[in-house]
Amino acid sequence: MKRFLKMNGKTGNGSKRISLKWKWSLGAAAAIFLTYLIFTIVIALSFRQITLKQQDEKLKEVLYGVEERLNVEDAALTKARVYQALSPSYTPSFPELDQSYDQRNLLIGEKGNFQDTLYAEMSEEGVVVRVYSPTSRLLFETKPSDVSFAPQEKTSIDIADIKGKVGIIGVMPVYASGSQDLIGYIQVINQLVDYHEMNDQIFSAITITGLIALLFSAILGFVLANSFLKPIQSITNTMNDIRKDTQSQSRIDIPDGNDELTHLSNVFNDMLDKMQLYIEQQKQFVEDVSHELRTPVAVMEGHLKLLNRWGKDDPEILDESLSASLQEIDRMKTLVQEMLDLSRAEQVEIHYKNEKTPIRQIVLQNYNNFKMIHPDFDFILDDDLDQEIYVSIYRNHLEQILIILLDNAVKYSTKRKEVHISIAAQENTVQVAIQDYGEGMTQEDTEKIFGRFYRVDKARSRHKGGNGLGLSIAKELLKGYRGDISVESVLDHGSIFRITLPIYEETEDQVTKES
Structure with a gap:
């Protein structure tokens, strides 16, 4: 029953036995997949850091670009001056300063209509540029946003949570070039729309390629396990052949190469050859002894029967039979000793x-x-x-x-x-x-x-x-x-x-x- 359970994947205590092939397959698959996953995560995180740094540099460019456009000697910032400085073409006057957002946005220009890099960066999706007075009154914005404003004495660029996602907010004070008086603030908000879209694409790619890598690693692990365990399976088959027939000439097929399994197979075959030799020697020893002892035993038996019938009453026959029997005994002793010497010589x-x-x-x-x-x-x-x-x-x-x-x-x-x-x-x-x-x-x-x-x-x-x-x-x-x-x-x-x-x-x- 114990043997039957083992053959059906169970041990003697009733618990299931996991095949070494599956252990190696799962282990190899897990190792390959984890290696792929770690490298992918490291690359993704590195790419994320590089992208965030690039977005940070881009936000700085917008801040300093807007600050350069708003650079005045002594006059305070007004809505008209800000609109004039940040418009794609020069407009001498703005009689209606309280226009709606859509009208003001026309002064800035639609996305893709800017004629320089600053306008292109300001018009990107998810990017909002605001200009405030020293009293934090909004003078200008490229598009509406729910992000609050807090004045800063120095230029600051911070990672912030914008609508549940990571974004970047930069704030810069603007000083008059002549008197160095504070004339306003610039706020740039970047919701990192492209960054998040790219992250989603990367996550989808990682998920898909991860599943493919898992499947590939499982198949590769199974193939490797089959390859590695083939000599062990050959050893098992050979052992079963020897168990069924001790005289079996079954031997392990030696795999190509010079690895540990090849060495194990060679050692195992040598051991089987020696065991086979010892069995044959033992068999030969028994056959030789029985064959050679048959004659002296028959001679002694003949003399003893002769004595038992009538020879014991004849001193001459008695003496002859005893002498012949003793000679045969001496020869048997010599033969047994020589057979033992021969048996030891073989070992x-x-x-x-x-x-x-x-x-x-x-x-x-x-x-x-x-x-x-x-x-x-x-x-x-x-x-x-x-x-x-x-x-x-x-x-x-x-x-x-x-x-x-x-x-x-x-x-x-x-x-x-x-x-x-x-x-x-x-x-x-x-x-x-x-x-x-x-x-x-x-x-x-x-x-x-x-x-x-x-x-x-x-x-x-x-x-x-x-x-x-x-x-x-x-x-x-x-x-x-x-x-x-x-x-x-x-x-x-x-x-x-x-x-x-x-x-x-x-x-x-x-x-x-x-x-």
Whole structure:
């Protein structure tokens, strides 16, 4: 039931599980959209400030332009003088000073009829220009407005609320150029109509493009999530294949590139290969043990049945059966030990990864040991090393390999009891060769000699105590240390076994650990 819930998007406690794909999609979409939104807001605010500054400068131009038109030496401002100064064409007199707004506006001119910049700016929509007397009496205005007036001693330009929207109001006192007496005030009101229209357009554009950006970021986020999670989905599929069948050869498709997911896929595939190898080794181990133990068990069973029927009363048969059974038990012990050695040899990469051994010392030690054990043999050592060299292998394993090869050289020698041992360095490796002048092998045998339980002559090999595992153990050990073993042989003339091991080199991790 728990598995069923997980497959249907729920966890075991009943709560819904959000897919990682959707989490990444929503996260990527939110990140892209927020980034777009922040940049858009920053640009809009910057544009707003620039526009307000431009409007502020324009209002100043109007103030100073009107002030320049009203510049008189000593006379006070009157309606006639103001209308004359701010009219698009000169009018010498204004007999009717109390005309209506529409009539006065005709004196100023309709929008677009001004012949200079000042008139154009004064006639813009939302712009109101007023002129007041020193007593705050209205002398002139371009159009009516509900904005109140407050006299100022100095020129002031302020942001104000005009009909619920942002506007700019500027006030400037006007002084006579001769006596410097206050002769009136100028008030310019800018409702920022164009600014607000542009803001509305910008807001609409931001809203529309924001929705488009949200949709685009969601699609892009989904595509990116699919791309990023594809290796993870491949890992999941591979794990399901392995769970269904432990012998499955399913592996992750390695994506192009050299990113973390590629590295994870490579590591995962390597792990699966090793697991597969260990499973096969375990299976092979069980098959080999059961196959090889079948014969000695059958022999012992036969002798015991013989004794049980009538042989126990015959001292000669009893002695023969007990002796044969003990021999088979010894052979079984040797076989089990060799099988355990072979099993451990297949796992040297795990347990003996960073071992190092002085190869010259070990070769010399085994050379002296075999000279002492087999005084009837002539052992010859050719040492081409100028100094001691360390190789990447565990000491006991190197000794085990040399003992296997030297023991075989002695065991399969015939009339010429002579064994040659040579050691030499070649670039980044060291090679040890062991040559005998014994029975030798055919080409077919040399291709199979490193297989498990393979014997060139099974009758003679069993007589000499071999189980056919020695060379398999040596090969597996060398393989684990990234070494190699090969053989050259001529039937009835002897064999040469060569082992090659890499010279030990300290890695950065080992140097750091030792320091």
